[in-house]
Amino acid sequence: MGIIIAVISGKGGVGKTTTTANIGLGIALNGKKCVVVDFDIGQRNLDMILGLENRVVYDMVQVMDGEVKLKQALIKSKMSDNLEFLAASQTKDKSVLNSEKILNLVTELSKEFDFVILDAPAGIETGYEHTIEFADRAIIVVNPEVSSIRDADRAIGILDSKSQKVKDGGDVMKYLIINRIDARMVQSGEMLASEDILAILNIPLIGKIPEDKGIIDASNQGKPIILDNSSEAGKAYSRISARLCGQELPLENVELLKSGLMSKIKGMFK
């Protein structure tokens, strides 16, 4: 049985879908069979970020309703043979989901893949609750700012009370990703420091991702940033993927400013 991981954040726009795409591809590049599922019914985005926009024929709602076979709806990625994708329905809305259908779907997926990654919708409504319902683990994506932290805190609270694993007396393993860290703003105190975020949320950190302008272009092109070896964000996603696959890598401190020539010159005038 594969591991089911839900990628959640509470707040929208913090980088859930980008994280799902990059980590999914990262795990696949580590040699594990991985499927990413877009649970954002009615507002699908993951297909574009993975560059599979034009390949979507069937979606997960059709699979759940038995209209098509799972095999027909799964789309193989061009970037790795180990990565497959299941699209959300763009025309239906979240009310079509129910627990039994979701359980059948994720069970079937976890038989075929080592990792099943679910991209949750923003917010904490039923769409979110269904995404976390059968998850074994959760990746919580936050930005270093207060509203993102509070929303994530709320999402974790719901995860800890509504997931099936918790109802069965277990515990959903949680990992924190701090996304879009701007080293300069952290140093000047405008952005929350990682230690403060960890104190508030009290869950283990699996990686920090620096702000990277290349991500927008990467998303537009449908080529996840993890493929770009020169990008700091790409490298951060590679490290997180490796950690999820069981490798132990030290945490890189992305909040430290690179001491380039310019900052040295500026330093002289301080």
Added chain:
Amino acid sequence: MKVLEVTLDDDKEFINFFDKNYLFFQHHLLSITGEVSENIDKYLKEKELKYIVNIVLPKSQKASPKVEVPKEVAVPKEVAVPKVQEEKKDNLRVLDTLVRSGQELNISGDLLLLNRVNSGASINIKGNLIVTQIVEGAIRCYGNFMMLKASPKANIIFHDVEVENIHLEDKLNRVELKNNEIIITPVLKETNWG
């Protein structure tokens, strides 16, 4: 205008207190009960603190919290309502879970919380409350006392009166109701909950 009522017994202790807490009270009017020596007078002028001596001020119901210079600090004294205390004896809950945003604890007895209260979380409690880590959420307490340390973002209400957070920052504070007035006593000694 905020007023700070102070009882002056010992000059040294008095100066010591204001050296430490000057920032809190620099814009307060000090109402001093006791004898103001030359030494103290000079000290207050130097610090540009305004003060009045031995004047009884009219007391409004919802006055800004009054802060007493604690004479014996650290261990809170027994609250002078033993009957209520006895009734609540078996009613203490101890929790060490984080209270997350959106969670609401409704508690009829007393609570000792050994973790944080995050922004967006709330605790409604009829009894006494002690929180050993920082409070960033909302507290409504109707007990004899509460002890906590709160961030400026927190919303602390004690017996339907909003407590000004500025008095609750930095250190653990004891908040209680005496003669219809809210009294905040900083627990000056570092409390190590170990």
